[in-house]
Amino acid sequence: MIPDVLAALPPGFVAHSSAAIDFASLKGKTIAVVGSAASAFDAAGAALEAGAKSVRLFARRNSIASVPINRVRGYPGAYDNYPLLPDAVRWRQALRFRDAGSTPPPDAVERVVRHKNFHLHLGAPWINADVEGGKVVTDIGGETFTFDSVIAGTGYFADPTRKPEFADFAASVRLWRDQYAPPEGELDEFFGAYPYLGLGHEFLEKAPGEAPLLRNIHVFNPGGFVSFGLPIGDVPSIRRDVPAVVARISRDLFLADLDSHERRITGSHPAEFGEEAYASSVWRPAQTIAAE
Numbered sequence: 001m002i003p004d005v006l007a008a009l010p011p012g013f014v015a016h017s018s019a020a021i022d023f024a025s026l027k028g029k030t031i032a033v034v035g036s037a038a039s040a041f042d043a044a045g046a047a048l049e050a051g052a053k054s055v056r057l058f059a060r061r062n063s064i065a066s067v068p069i070n071r072v073r074g075y076p077g078a079y080d081n082y083p084l085l086p087d088a089v090r091w092r093q094a095l096r097f098r099d100a101g102s103t104p105p106p107d108a109v110e111r112v113v114r115h116k117n118f119h120l121h122l123g124a125p126w127i128n129a130d131v132e133g134g135k136v137v138t139d140i141g142g143e144t145f146t147f148d149s150v151i152a153g154t155g156y157f158a159d160p161t162r163k164p165e166f167a168d169f170a171a172s173v174r175l176w177r178d179q180y181a182p183p184e185g186e187l188d189e190f191f192g193a194y195p196y197l198g199l200g201h202e203f204l205e206k207a208p209g210e211a212p213l214l215r216n217i218h219v220f221n222p223g224g225f226v227s228f229g230l231p232i233g234d235v236p237s238i239r240r241d242v243p244a245v246v247a248r249i250s251r252d253l254f255l256a257d258l259d260s261h262e263r264r265i266t267g268s269h270p271a272e273f274g275e276e277a278y279a280s281s282v283w284r285p286a287q288t289i290a291a292e
Contacts, residue, residue, distance in 0.1 A: 001157040005126050006034065006150060013136050017043045017153040027051035029148035034058050034126055040153025041108035044118065054117045058140065060125040065101025070230065079240060082229040083199055087180040094191050094226045158223035159193035172211035174204040176226055195219060197227040200248025201241065215252065218245050
């Protein structure tokens with residue numbers, strides 16, 4: 001997700017923090033980082049360590065989020081069963097997470113503040129940006145700044161209708177806004193555009209039978225956040241969600257080939273031993289022996 005003010009810049013002047021950035025090429029340059037979560041601080045740290053002349057990180061908030069709100073529900077009961085919570089509970093938890101903000105790890109903050117050529121701008125959203133003389137120019141808080149390059153550590157969007165590779169089926173994907181109508185005061189268009197996922201992280205249909213193929217597409221990325229309560233794809237999600245995805249794919253493949261599996265599981269198998277293996281121990285009554 002790159003804000004419109006940055007997306008309007010000519011190609012080559014801005015890169016999302018998830019891109020394969022050549023940090024070595026930033027040596028001796030002035031860099032702006034927009035965002036204040038983990039990836040923004042990591043990008044700033046990498047640029048500084050690569051020899052950037054200066055790095056300025058711009059945060060919209062007046063302070064850096066420091067309360068890892070998700071930790072309070074990290075105990076096994078909530079962690080393991082979160083996908084089974086009522087929609088209203090999961091929706092409120094998503095709103096609570098965003099209100100608190102995504103926290104950078106303490107060592108990511110320490111990584112940048114040790115550099116004298118790092119500057120942190122709080123309460124400083126980007127409203128305007130242009131390119132003049134080969135530099136990105138912006139006015140923030142009454143000051144004018146120029147940069148050689150901008151890194152957007154601005155997170156991700158999760159609206160399937162905005163992905164061109166999903167064009168053939170995106171209209172059939174059930175979104176949170178199709179599934180759940182929040183009460184007044186809890187409306188949120190951003191989270192409403194997230195896919196409403198099944199327990200195996202699979203897309204669901206808006207209407208049953210509309211697009212059966214969707215069950216074969218599993219979302220293991222930030223698009224699963226509202227459904228599963230964690231930034232899916234990050235380390236904390238791996239222990240719970242990778243097995244869930246694998247189990248669902250395994251089940252679906254098995255049932256798709258049920259005819260062949262039924263033949264296989266009702267087939268014959270050679271005996272592992274013959275009667276001679278236990279013949280010497282078979283009890284024979286005396287009268288039987290006498291009769292012989």
